[in-house]
Amino acid sequence: MATKKPIDPADSPRVVLEGRVVTMNGNAEVIANGRVYTHNGDIVAVQEATAPAPAGFGNTAVSATGGTIYPGFIDLHNHMPYNVLPLWQVPKKFSNRGQWGRHAEYHSKISAPMQTLAATPELLASICRYVEAKALVGGTTTGQGITLANQSGIRRYFRGVVRNVEATDDEASLPAASTRVPDVAAKDAQTFLTRLKKEKSCYLLHLSEGTDATARRAFQSLQIGGASWAITPSLCGIHAAALQAPDFEVLAANGGSMVWSPFSNMLLYGRTADIAAAKAAGVPISLGCDWAPSGSRNLLNELKVAHIFSEANGGIFTARELVAMVTREPAGLLGWDRVVGTIEVGKRADLLVVEGTAGDPYQQLIRAKESDLALVMINGVGRIGDAALMRKLGFAGETLKIGGANHMLFLAHPAEDPLTQNLTLSAAGDRLTRALRGLPALARMAERPRPISPMAMARAGANTWRLALDEILDTGVELRANLPVRVPGGRTLRAAAMRPVFAETKKLSAAVMPLAIDALTVVDDPGYLDALDTQRNVPDTIKEGLRDLWS
Ligand SMILES: [Zn+2]
Known part of the structure; x- marks a missing residue:
């Protein structure tokens, strides 16, 4: 049976990123004017910009980022x-x-x-x-x-x-x-x-x-x-x-x-x-x-x-x-x-591109703001970055402003969680903003047991997913026990028999107040x-x- 990989669709397009490359490899090598070639989730080549393109990249457009390329965080x-x-x-x-x-x-x-x-x-x-x-x-x-x-x-x-x-x-x-x-x-x-x-x-x-x-x-x-x-x-x-x-x-x-x-x-x-x-x-x-x-x-x-x-x-x-x-x-x-952590051939293409190439590259990253991140790539797929660069690379999604500049978020995924399908960040943010502002009313609703018919229970009950919160307060219940459990469908989940936190909903309305x-x-x-x-x-x-x- 083919296993779906949650974050690793190994079919990313050919991408060539040009910039200063901070490899973080064992020799702390920095290539002042380099290129990182990625394809099908992996880093295919890391080399001087002047070196000939590796096989298969002859027709791939070079994206001059004007920035510094680091391994992803x-x-x-x-x-x-x-x-x-x-x-x-x-x-x-x-x-x-x-x-x-x-x-x-x-x-x-x-x-x-x-x-x-x-x-x-x-x-x-x-x-x-x-x-x-x-x-x-x-x-x-x-x-x-x-x-x-x-x-x-x-x-x-x-x-x-x-x-x-x-x-x-x-x-x-x-x-x-x-x-x-x-x-x-x-x-x-x-x-x-x-x-x-x-x-x-x-x-x-x-x-x-x-x-x-x-x-x-x-x-x-x-x-x-x-x-x-x-x-x-x-x-x-x-x-x-x-x-x-x-x-x-x-x-x-x-x-x-x-x-x-x-x-x-x-x-x-x-x-x-x-x-x-x-x-x-x-x-x-x-x-x-x-x-x-x-x-x-x-x-x-x-x-x-x-x-x-x-x-x-x-x-x-x-x-x-x-x-x-x-x-x-x-x-x-x-x-x-x-597999990850440095920019080296054969590793997964998890990369960050930060605008600019002046001065010490490590200091530059420490000083970077969210608006300076021109690209965040996971497994060869651009997930967020400068809107023009993201479009050029073929990752067109939801636009948003970061520090006044146009950025683009690309969250499409072949094995996307059904939960978030078609949900934009903007809609999610609006909904949560309203929910937090109305916490007392939300808490009162949570305290009221919802009438659930046996049929509705059968239809939705087992598939109604909720947050399992890390319980910071020690109750003696290990909530993230990570016991491997086989579940129907063949996937091994790390699961634990536990008393769910969401069962304790009494008196929430007396405690909460509107939050931003x-x-x-x-x-x-x-x-x-x-x-x-x-x-x-x-x-x-x-x-x-x-x-x-x-x-
Ligand atoms: Zn912690």
């Missing part, structure tokens, strides 16, 4: 559905994640609004469309997925155009990663180690988020005894903010890695991981956004925060090392380094930097640095 830490919500005005300085999850303000601004949206299946398609487009306009070509669940507890992932680390349908070259939000209890460390040893890709575990001893204990719980730890090269700790220098030594000695999300850490806790110690210990490090309510809107912002933090602390990372943290490093953590949708970009959100200024925990150096880098 990989974001290993995101809670995608939440990215419709605006930045939370964090009410106090927390010291571990168990605290804010129980704060009344968190309930009214984040968990109750999200539960209300999740309890309204009519909004599901709009949420998927909006948050995926938002990742794309920030350059993400590979990220974490959007989990859906139906009434029977069957789970699946939204099938979008952004490569999803949790569902690839291509276990041979892109084995799926696993994710987990709750802590591992000390008594379960041995079981967890057994689970880690079975991992083919990477196990993304939220680890020691916070700054205090409670947060650090989550790491210490991985110690089975003596020098034996539930850490393998598959373990990637998200945050690792409470780890001390000796902990990073242990993590590195056992082959573990981390995803650093400095902006989220600073918003909630006022400081971030001892990243200099992590680097000194040799821990492989990637960068992740976390989520819009207390994190970066996209990786362009997270790169800026990481750069500002690094510079303010004596220059921990070079600009190139930071770019590696969103390209080749995460590809390595996933075990996907032979989180804007698609920073460049078109004049209030964003002002809103950051009112965040009590974010250091002034970060606020000022962001103002500079986004200007």
Whole structure:
């Protein structure tokens, strides 16, 4: 039986992109005037612009981008559905994640609004469309997925155009990663180690988020005894903010890695991981956004925060090392380094083109705004970019303005999720804007049980997909357990028997208030930097640095 590949229709047209090529390969090679040839999803050649075209490209028009070409971004830490919500005005300085999850303000601004949206299946398609487009306009070509669940507890992932680390349908070259939000209890460390040893890709575990001893204990719980730890090269700790220098030594000695999300850490806790110690210990490090309510809107912002933090602390990372943290490093953590993460022949054509070729190319990317992204290509298909370039390449879709310029979004896909078929980003955004503005009314509707006839139930029940939210508040239920389950139709889903969050819809209307949708970009959100200024925990150096880098 032919397997449908969710993001990899290997039939992309021949494309020749000319520009400065930042390969991010092992030699950090940059071709000042180069060309990248792509076809059928792959990079066919990377060479000087003056070199003869490879076989088959004789008649292919060269697209002179006037820009710099990088590998596409990989974001290993995101809670995608939440990215419709605006930045939370964090009410106090927390010291571990168990605290804010129980704060009344968190309930009214984040968990109750999200539960209300999740309890309204009519909004599901709009949420998927909006948050995926938002990742794309920030350059993400590979990220974490959007989990859906139906009434029977069957789970699946939204099938979008952004490569999803949790569902690839291509276990041979892109084995799926696993994710987990709750802590591992000390008594379960041995079981967890057994689970880690079975991992083919990477196990993304939220680890020691916070700054205090409670947060650090989550790491210490991985110690089975003596020098034996539930850490393998598959373990990637998200945050690792409470780890001390000796902990990073242990993590590195056992082959573990981390995803650093400095902006989220600073918003909630006022400081971030001892990243200099992590680097000194040799821990492989990637960068992740976390989520819009207390994190970066996209990786362009997270790169800026990481750069500002690094510079303010004596220059921990070079600009190139930071770019590696969103390209080749995460590809390595996933075990996907032979397929993505750099611009090399034979790899998937996941590319970013940023306008301009002046100065240091790595600094240029760190300074880039969403409006500077002339093209975001996934598997040889242009997904968003400058409207003229997209048209020239044959990817004509929905037009939108980014930073005043005409851009084009192309989301057509041979194996497109039926959920979002024919739904434009513009319609999705309008619908969500209205829904968030009317949250109290929506919550009241969600609280009222809908009368469902047995016939309607039979017709729609099992196929009514809803958001399965990552439950940040620890209830002891692992919501992203990733247990492989065979479902009718032959596809292996990563599913879990669970108590769905959407069953808890009581008292939502008392908690929620009207909210504004989180804007698609920073460049078109004049209030964003002002809103950051009112965040009590974010250091002034970060606020000022962001103002500079986004200007
Ligand atoms: Zn997270």
